[in-house]
Amino acid sequence: MATWEQYWDLAGLLGRAVKRRLPGRLRSLREKNRTSQTSVAVLAEGCHLYLQDYLAMLGCSPDFLRGKKILELGTGEHVGTPLLMALCGARVFTIDAYDTVKFDREIMEMYRLLAPAAESSSVDPGLQEVIEHLYAGRHPAEFSADSPIQMQVVGAEDFQGEEFDLVVSRAVLEHVADLEAVVAMISRALAPGGLTVHKVDFSSHDLV
Ligand SMILES: C[S@@+](CC[C@H](N)C(=O)[O-])C[C@H]1O[C@@H](n2cnc3c(N)ncnc32)[C@H](O)[C@@H]1O
Secondary structure, eight states: OOOHHHHHHHHHHHHHHHHHHHHHHHHHHHHHHHHHHHHHHHHHHHHHHHHHHHHHHHTOOGGGGTTOEEEEEOOTTOOHHHHHHHHTTOEEEEEESSOOOOOOHHHHHHHHHHOTTTTOTTSOHHHHHHHHHHHTTOOGGGSOTTSSEEEEEOOGGGOOOOOEEEEEEESOTTTOSOHHHHHHHHHHHEEEEEEEEEEOOOGGGTOO
16 A cells, blocks of 8 residues: 555656646647737738728728618628628628638637727617627627628529618639629619629639
């Protein structure tokens, strides 16, 4: 049978082993956390850049978006850019042929970074509700029909909605199967005098 001294020695041995490994383990946890913080900031910065890009193509300031009804083709993994548009006073309908929306930790934190003032009294109650839903990980396809952000899983070719002031997309038109049908849908969906801007990504497909 082991004596108390032997147990004491064993405890000391384990303690020393843990102490030797702990700094490395803590360092890697800190690194992981830093990487996650960085990717959240990068995601949020991307949404601001996409919005600036749309505004630059339109030659407009963010004020232009107030009261506008916008259709975004190709939602992708999150509704970060629609959220920024909604914070400018727009109503955004976003569609994607596939349900690609994600709710991982980085994306959830990104929503908090993009819309930190959900509690602020200056935020429209409908938008405040949307922000709370996004904080809680609710899928935008479940938002009510009068929400300032709505999503539908439908191919742009088959979308039936209309009367949008603005139709936008980024890195989507190079993916659609039937570009002619999408262009026809855009011209039908636009209200008289409506505008449409698209960013086509050739570079990540080795086309430039
Ligand atoms: C490269 S991702 C870009 C996503 C997002 N716009 C962004 O900039 O991060 C292309 C997106 O277009 C969607 N997509 C492809 N074909 C589509 C179609 N016919 N109608 C609607 N969305 C489509 C894909 O499912 C994907 O989410």
